[in-house]
Amino acid sequence: MNRIGLALLIAAASLPARAAIPAEEDDCLSCHGTDKTMTLDLPSGEKVSLFVDQEVFAKSVHGDMLRCTECHADKTGYPHDSKPFKTRRDVAVAFYEQCKKCHFANYTKTLDGVHYALMAKGNTHAALCVDCHGSHAITRPAEPRTRISETCAGCHEPVYETYTKSVHGKALLAGSQDVPVCTDCHRAHDIPDPRSGALSLRTAEICGRCHTNEKLMSKYGLSTKVVDTYLSDFHGMAATLQKGKQKGEGIRLAAGCTDCHGVHDIQKTDDPTSHVLQANLVQTCRKCHPDANANFPAAWLSHYEPSWQKAPLVYAVQLFYKFIIPFMVAGIVLQIALHLWRVVVNR
C-alpha cells in the first residue's frame, strides 16, 4: 500500500507544471505575442496571421492548461521548419489531428460524422474541430446557448435563417432554454447525413425526447401522446421496421415527424404557414401520396386517440374487436375443454 502511494506521489511531483503561458512567454510569445503584423504568406496569396493575443488565450478554456507546443508539436526550436502549405485551408487541415491527443472520444465520434465523410471524399471545406471551436480563443460552445446555432450558421446560413423563423428558433432568440438548437437534433460530433433519410426515420425518438416530457410540454399546453399515436399508426409502424434503412432506388421511407411538420421551418400547428394546418394538410399528404384528395387527410387522426368524439367509426371498430376477440377465444377454448372433459369421463 505504502509503496504504491509513494510511487504515485513521485509521479505527481514529476509532472510538468501546468502554467503554460508564463513558462513559454519568453520563448514563443516573445515574437508571436508582440508583433501584430507577423504573417505566414502562402502561395495562394492568403496571409495567415501569426499573432497570438495573450489575453484572449489566457481567458480561453485552455488558457491555464496548454503549452504552445502541445498543439504546435513540430515547433521544437528556432528557426521553425515551415511546412509547404499552399492555402489557408491546408494549415487548418494540418492542425486537425492535434485535438485528438486529449479529446479522443469526440475525435472518434467525428469519424462517424457527415463532415468527416465529406472531407474523406476530398471536400476540404467540410468543418474541422477548429472551424466550430476556434483555436486560441476556444470557450465553452454552449455559453450562451444561442452560440451553437450561430456557429453552424457560419456555413449553413440559409438553414439558420429558416430556423430563426420557426417556432423553435423564434423562442431561442427570445431567450428560451427549452427549445432545440442545431446540435440537439443533429448532434455535435457524430452528425449523421440528413439526406440519407436515416435521420428522419429517427425523428420519433429525437422529437420525442422533448415532446413526451410531461413537465416540459405542460408548460406550453402540448400533448405528450404525439409519439405514441404516431407509432401506433401506419407510418410509425413502417418507420420502426425500416429503422437503419436509407433512401434509395425503389426504397421509400415512411413519413417521420419532420416529413409532415417540416424540418427547420416547423411552426405551431395553428400557424397559417404550418404544413399540418388543416387547410395545408392535403398539400403535405401529396408529398408522398400524389393523388390524395380532400377526403384523404381525415385518414390521419391528427395524433388523437380514437374516441366517440374523434373518429367514432374507428373507435366503434376498435370496441367491437375488443369484445369479440376475447369472446371468440374464450368460447372455443371452453368448448374444447368440455369436449376433452367428456372424453376423459367416458373412459
Added chain:
Amino acid sequence: MSEYLVRFSLKQRIEHLATMLIFTGLCLTGLPQKFYTAGWAQWTVRVVGGVDNARWIHRALGIALAVSTLAHFAGAFAAIVARKTGFNIVPTQKDFKDAIDTLKYYLGLSDRPAEFDRYDYKQKWEYWGLVVGNVIMIASGLILFYPTVAARIMPGQVIPAAKVAHSNEGLMAFLVITIWHIFNAHLNPDVFPFDTSIFTGKISRERMEHEHPLELARMEGGAAREHGGASAAHAGHKMG
C-alpha cells in the same frame, strides 16, 4: 382393413391446400406488422428482406386469397344452379339444436351427442367464419392497399377504421385457426394425430358412422335407390 369413402373432391382438396398455404403466408407477413415492436416480428421482417418486401408478399398473397375466394363463390354458385350440390353448408335450425345437444352431452346432461349430416355445426361455423373473415380482410385490405382511391369514394376515416378491422380480424382468424382448427384437425381424440381426409379426400367408413351418420344413411339410401346397391364409395363421390 377398413373401407374408405370419398369425402372431398379434388377441387375441394386443392381449395383447402391453397387456402392453407396462402393463410400461412399472410400470417407470416401480416402479424409481424401488427406486433412490430416484438423481437420475433422484427426478425421475421428481416428474414423476408425488410418491411417493404413483407408488404409486397402480403399484398400478392392477399390478391391470391381474393381470387381463390371469388373462384370458390363462382364455383359454388354454378354448382347450385346446375343442381349438382345442395345447400349442405348453410346453417339450419338443426345446427343450433345440435350445438345445444352437444353441449348438453359434454356437460353430462344427456347420454348421446347430436348426430350430424355432411357438415356438423362446428364445421359450418368455421366455414362461415372463414367466408365472412375473408370478405372483411379482402375489403379492408384493398382499402389499405389503395388508400387514396378509397378516399375518393369514402370518408377518409374509413382508412384507419379499415386498418383496425384488418389488424384485429387477422389476429382473430389466426387465433381461431391455431386454437380451434388445429384442435379439431389434429388434437381431437377422434382424429388424433392428423385428420388426413381433406388431403387424401378419403374418410373411413368407421369415422363416417361416428361423425356423419345422417350423411352416410342418406348416401347409402340414395345409392340403394339409384343403383340398386352400388358401392357407397361411388355414391359418396357423387355427393362431393
